[in-house]
Amino acid sequence: xxxxxxxxxxxxxxxxxxxxxxxxxxxxxxxxxxxxxxxxxxxxxxxxxxxxxxxxxxxxxxxxxxxxxxxxxxxxxxxxxxxxxxxxxxxxxxxxxxxxxxxxxxxxxxxxxxxxxxxxxxxxxxxxxxxxxxxxxxxxxxxxxxxxxxxxxxxxxxxxxxxxxxxxxxxxxxxxxxxxxxxxxxxxxxxxxxxxxxxxxxxxxxxxxxxxxxxxxxxxxxxxxxxxxxxxxxxxxxxxxxxxxxxxxxxxxxxxxxxxxxxxxxxxxxxxxxxxxxxxxxxxxxxxxxxxxxxxxxxxxxxxxxxxxxxxxxxxxxxxxxxxxxxxxxxxxxxxxxxxxxxxxxxxxxxxxxx
Amino acid sequence: xxxxxxxxxxxxxxxxxxxxxxxxxxxxxxxxxxxxxxxxxxxxxxxxxxxxxxxxxxxxxxxxxxxxxxxxxxxxxxxxxxxxxxxxxxxxxxxxxxxxxxxxxxxxxxxxxxxxxxxxxxxxxxxxxxxxxxxxxxxxxxxxxxxxxxxxxxxxxxxxxxxxxxxxxxxxxxxxxxxxxxxxxxxxxxxxxxxxxxxxxxxxxxxxxxxxxxxxxxxxxxxxxxxxxxxxxxxxxxxxxxxxxxxxxxxxxxxxxxxxxxxxxxxxxxxxxxxxxxxxxxxxxxxxxxxxxxxxxxxxxxxxxxxxxxxxxxxxxxxxxxxxxxxxxxxxxxxxxxxxxxxxxxxxxxxxxxx
Numbered sequence: 001x002x003x004x005x006x007x008x009x010x011x012x013x014x015x016x017x018x019x020x021x022x023x024x025x026x027x028x029x030x031x032x033x034x035x036x037x038x039x040x041x042x043x044x045x046x047x048x049x050x051x052x053x054x055x056x057x058x059x060x061x062x063x064x065x066x067x068x069x070x071x072x073x074x075x076x077x078x079x080x081x082x083x084x085x086x087x088x089x090x091x092x093x094x095x096x097x098x099x100x101x102x103x104x105x106x107x108x109x110x111x112x113x114x115x116x117x118x119x120x121x122x123x124x125x126x127x128x129x130x131x132x133x134x135x136x137x138x139x140x141x142x143x144x145x146x147x148x149x150x151x152x153x154x155x156x157x158x159x160x161x162x163x164x165x166x167x168x169x170x171x172x173x174x175x176x177x178x179x180x181x182x183x184x185x186x187x188x189x190x191x192x193x194x195x196x197x198x199x200x201x202x203x204x205x206x207x208x209x210x211x212x213x214x215x216x217x218x219x220x221x222x223x224x225x226x227x228x229x230x231x232x233x234x235x236x237x238x239x240x241x242x243x244x245x246x247x248x249x250x251x252x253x254x255x256x257x258x259x260x261x262x263x264x265x266x267x268x269x270x271x272x273x274x275x276x277x278x279x280x281x282x283x284x285x286x287x288x289x290x291x292x293x294x295x296x297x298x299x300x301x302x303x304x305x306x307x308x309x310x311x312x313x314x315x316x317x318x319x320x321x322x323x324x325x326x327x328x329x330x331x332x333x334x335x336x337x338x339x340x341x342x343x344x345x346x347x348x349x350x351x352x353x354x355x
Numbered sequence: 356x357x358x359x360x361x362x363x364x365x366x367x368x369x370x371x372x373x374x375x376x377x378x379x380x381x382x383x384x385x386x387x388x389x390x391x392x393x394x395x396x397x398x399x400x401x402x403x404x405x406x407x408x409x410x411x412x413x414x415x416x417x418x419x420x421x422x423x424x425x426x427x428x429x430x431x432x433x434x435x436x437x438x439x440x441x442x443x444x445x446x447x448x449x450x451x452x453x454x455x456x457x458x459x460x461x462x463x464x465x466x467x468x469x470x471x472x473x474x475x476x477x478x479x480x481x482x483x484x485x486x487x488x489x490x491x492x493x494x495x496x497x498x499x500x501x502x503x504x505x506x507x508x509x510x511x512x513x514x515x516x517x518x519x520x521x522x523x524x525x526x527x528x529x530x531x532x533x534x535x536x537x538x539x540x541x542x543x544x545x546x547x548x549x550x551x552x553x554x555x556x557x558x559x560x561x562x563x564x565x566x567x568x569x570x571x572x573x574x575x576x577x578x579x580x581x582x583x584x585x586x587x588x589x590x591x592x593x594x595x596x597x598x599x600x601x602x603x604x605x606x607x608x609x610x611x612x613x614x615x616x617x618x619x620x621x622x623x624x625x626x627x628x629x630x631x632x633x634x635x636x637x638x639x640x641x642x643x644x645x646x647x648x649x650x651x652x653x654x655x656x657x658x659x660x661x662x663x664x665x666x667x668x669x670x671x672x673x674x675x676x677x678x679x680x681x682x683x684x685x686x687x688x689x690x691x692x693x694x695x696x697x698x699x700x701x702x703x704x705x706x707x708x709x710x
Contacts, residue, residue, distance in 0.1 A: 160536075180534075180535050230664075281651045283651075288642075290639055296636045297642075302656060304418060308584075312654060
């Protein structure tokens with residue numbers, strides 16, 4: 001890294017995506033060159049290859065759970081990412097920059113159904129064979145209402161995660177409307193801009209809406225996510241462990257903070273492991289290593305190993321930091337896990353940013 | 356239940372869905388009335404209300420992991436399903452009845468691009484800002500090839516799980532083509548039949564393809580799933596614990612097999628629990644209960660609790676059966692979990708069907 005060239009930070013694009021906002025939060029543009037890439041795989045590839053010093057990927061959302069595409073790349077079943085590890089986490093509160101439904105501003109002649117027709121107009125066709133049982137309780141109300149009637153909308157573009165965060169609004173106002181998965185919420189907004197029929201909508205961020213305001217995109221509803229406390233957590237990846245993490249840069253004294261002992265509860269680590277398919281007891285054996293070491297497990301996730309059906313790659317997050325660890329607890333637990341797991345891999349340690 | 360009326364078994368429809376095939380596997384139509392419903396929620400609602408004695412839902416796929424919609428209903432955050440529990444599991448091997456790409460048989464004039472144009476014709480537009488890094492290794496080959504060129508296809512309908520099971524084929528032959536999530540693979544096939552443009556395809560089962568063969572639907576490719584050992588596991592739900600499970604009916608001596616002691620390793624149970632958000636150590640405490648009781652954990656999954664951000668509902672499966680348990684190990688471990696978890700719920704015990 002020279003004084004002239006800024007370190008490159010790649011992120012899941014396009015510009016104005018939620019990952020972009022999270023990246024800007026920790027990597028200011030005067031110090032870093034920000035590079036949007038198309039897929040989560042591209043973030044892993046670009047960072048592993050050294051074309052970017054850091055890569056930013058979404059890891060989990062408080063409403064919708066794990067981002068399985070990210071977990072699948074951490075599983076690294078083909079050994080493509082031997083050098084990558086997590087060096088920081090970023091929380092992005094999506095309460096203030098909430099998802100929005102968008103519509104193109106050049107609409108064709110619209111037919112607005114009277115309210116009595118609305119229900120049948122938005123009921124999906126061809127369900128004659130199927131039974132929908134009576135509701136035992138009223139459904140949970142969405143947090144917001146549309147600014148205009150949505151009867152014209154025939155199709156909604158968004159990222160699968162965003163659909164999962166807005167189920168109440170969709171169920172209340174857009175029931176039966178076709179949903180189309182696209183690679184990002186910003187891309188969804190662009191597709192709406194490019195559809196001349198005016199019958200498409202998107203779920204995207206306020207930032208993406210602002211970018212397209214002059215190109216005919218109109219906001220149909222604000223704050224449509226199910227929960228006020230809708231938060232996404234992102235991970236910062238690096239391939240070169242000597243590259244200082246973004247948290248390190250926040251320190252004033254110029255020392256390398258990863259060498260300093262930290263309060264164990266203020267740091268976290270990520271580990272993946274597999275257990276022998278024929279010895280299910282090994283899962284409890286691995287987990288008990290953490291208890292024996294006095295390291296708190298904070299979460300567990302799993303994905304298919306794809307080595308044998310219903311064998312899993314497990315991901316555990318726990319309190320503690322591999323290098324800032326005066327008692328050597330983390331190194332010791334990683335060694336113990338190796339004894340009982342079929343395979344295991346430390347995937348990074350970072351400073352806990354949880355509020 | 357009278358001798359005249361057959362017990363009703365509802366399942367995630369429509370007719371010819373994978374869940375339908377799994378249901379037929381264990382609930383023959385001469386003994387049961389099979390009832391397709393539209394959503395996973397409908398299966399839970401219909402079974403809880405007593406309108407069906409049993410309900411069949413997909414739980415996990417060996418390639419694509421947990422079915423999060425099913426986990427979310429087991430989490431039962433609103434207490435809608437107090438009486439439901441799992442009484443049996445069904446494995447459906449989807450190797451022989453593999454997903455198929457379908458096309459309508461009344462095509463408009465088709466333009467077949469020469470191979471040199473294919474790449475650009477199927478590359479998604481508007482990615483000028485984004486960088487796709489060079490591949491470090493060749494991608495994994497799909498298991499099959501299309502029977503005809505797929506250049507005409509502009510849109511693919513399927514269930515999200517099916518898209519996740521066919522990533523190699525999609526990436527090799529349908530890169531950049533719009534994917535549309537629909538409620539089932541059978542529904543996807545119907546949408547293709549109903550599209551007069553002939554530019555739509557679906558990923559669905561051989562059974563669904565056969566049903567629509569006379570209505571102009573043509574198979575474009577066979578066996579397009581990523582893995583030969585692609586298997587889905589289904590759960591059978593019941594609200595009335597006195598209703599005999601389908602496994603019980605297989606016994607010849609007429610006794611109630613749930614009262615008989617079984618080999619612990621031949622049965623499994625499902626438990627959900629939450630831990631206090633402020634005491635992450637409780638997760639390890641709960642898991643160590645199983646180790647202390649000598650009950651093997653076979654899998655762990657988690658979903659957001661939606662009580663507080665990044666608090667989870669954990670699901671553990673373990674060997675053992677609540678009622679067929681001479682030593683009372685399972686009842687004891689459930690009691691111990693109650694002491695350390697914030698909340699917990701036994702979600703069923705059944706005979707292991709794993710081959």
